[in-house]
Amino acid sequence: MKNLVLLLFACTFQQTGWAQLVNNKSFEGANRPNRPPAFWYPCSSESTPDTQPFSYGVTLPADDGNTYIGIVTRSLPVEPFEVREDMETRLNLPMIAGFPYVISVSLAHADSMGYDDNNTFIWVNRPIKLTVYGGTESCLTEELLWESPLIDNTEWIHFEEVIRPEMDNLRYLVFVATPEGNRTTNGNILIDNFNLIEEPLIIPTAFTPNGDGFNDQxxxxxxxxxxxxxxxxxxxxxxxxxxxxxxxxxxxxxxxxVYFYTLTNSIKGKTWKGEVSIIK
Structure with missing residues (x-):
């Protein structure tokens, strides 16, 4: 029983707060074609994102809230020969080089998406990917931060990953619809429940440096x-x-x-204090 109590004690943690970097992370707004919701803005003028559902045959309910974003790629017979829809948002705080951030998003695909063009129905239903860039200025795609796999699922799948930007002072996120292998195609991807936060700081209240390879540091x-x-x-x-x-x-x-720690990050100018127990 004593060992069990010590193990449970050693596995407890103190979690600190985190900064919310994105506004309107679930893309709430009036569902309408060719216009993203508040805090999100198109970068390209050739074609603009849709606030879904109920445009161009898309009916999937939102994963979070009531609405979400749909972006497409389209193959054209004349220059520029293809369109890749994109959009950006300005972050509440700039991203710092080397800092860990948690990026999370729900993605899906609409296999019935399409539109009429001069009495001809054009399908825009091929699977594509979402590429997320960071930029120091509006609509700049200076650093690739994250890219999804090819999304062919017609129900929502949630992704989450820790990223560490290499560039400093990234103030904008840019979403780009990206075809597989950079080939031109008529495709779509649906985006909801997006978030970007500083990875929470989780500080253990105890550790057990006994050389068993578990909780030794x-x-x-x-x-x-x-x-x-x-x-x-x-x-x-x-x-x-x-x-x-x-x-x-x-x-x-x-x-x-019991020992007492002071943890200070010189870049953020923050300090955390607390107790940690060594159990041998």
Whole structure:
């Protein structure tokens, strides 16, 4: 029973708050063709995204809220020979190079999408992908942040991944409809329940450096670059100190007990303080 209690204690965590970077993440607005909802804007003028459902044969209910976005690629007989719809949003805070962010989105495909053109019905129902770029200015696709697989599912599938941008000061996200292999095609992708947040900082309240390969280090999930860490004992002695913590402190020769940490990120100017127990 004692070992079980210690294990449960060692597996508890403190989770800090996170910054919400995107407005209108579920694309709520009046469902209408050729116009995205509030906070989202087309970059290209040739063809613009639709606020779905109920346009061009799309009937799938929203995954979150009432409406969502549909973007398409279209093959044309004359220049520019193809159209790839896109849209952008300005982030509430710029993304910082090397910081971990969680990107999540629900995606689907409409196999009955199409429209009439001079009394000819044109299908726009091939599966395509969603490509997400970051930019320092409006509509710039300067860094590829994430790309979905080919989406051929007609029901919503939710994706979530941690990304770390290489560029600094990315203030805009740009969504681009992308055909497989960059071939021109008449395709569509439906987008809902999108989110981009700083990865939450999860700080353990205890760890067990006993060499069993499980919970051996003071591992802080979501730690940001240039985060200094100082750990002191109850007597005020410094047990560990570094200017750029790499999740590598295993307690050293310090005995079991309660210690006090101060974690500071110099880029964000934030500090977290708390207790952590070493259990040996």
């Amino acid at each position: 003071f591992f802080i999930k979501g730690i940001k670059p240039l985060s200094s860490l100082k750990v002191v004992s109850r007597d005020g002695d410094i047990a560990f100190e570094t200017e750029d913590y790499q999740n590598d402190w295993a307690g050293g020769d310090w005995p079991s007990g």
